[in-house]
Amino acid sequence: MRNLEVGDKLYNVTQDGFADFARYSFSEVVALTKTLAILKNGVRLYNQPRVSYIMEDVGYPVSRKKGIHWHLVSLRAIRNAQIENEKIAANDWFETKEFTIQEKQRIFKEFKKLEISNH
Secondary structure, eight states: OOOTTTOOHHHHEEETTTTTTOOEEEEEEEEEOOEEEETTTEEESSOOOOOOHHHHHHSBBTTOOOEEEEEEHHHHHHHHHHHHHHHHHHHHHHHOOOOHHHHHHHHHHHHEEEEHHHH
């Protein structure tokens, strides 16, 4: 576990209840004070690594917001963010799209094909 340095890239994940998607935010350390690391997005973190268990083993707590940690970016975090963003994009598309009856029929036929091939 180490203190943060200027240029370190971090991420945070928020979720509004268990049914919500995981929403990833990424930022970078742009300045340091005696006790804080300031991120490009304005978030101020205590520059002391702590055992976290939220997303990673180590987290950096947000100043004056108990229980919220940012973590050093990993390949796993980037991949998880890509997967979640694809889910969000698909969900948003279906939420806003108004289907014609022909489109509904095509989707229905595709699902029927999937059902047959999975049995």
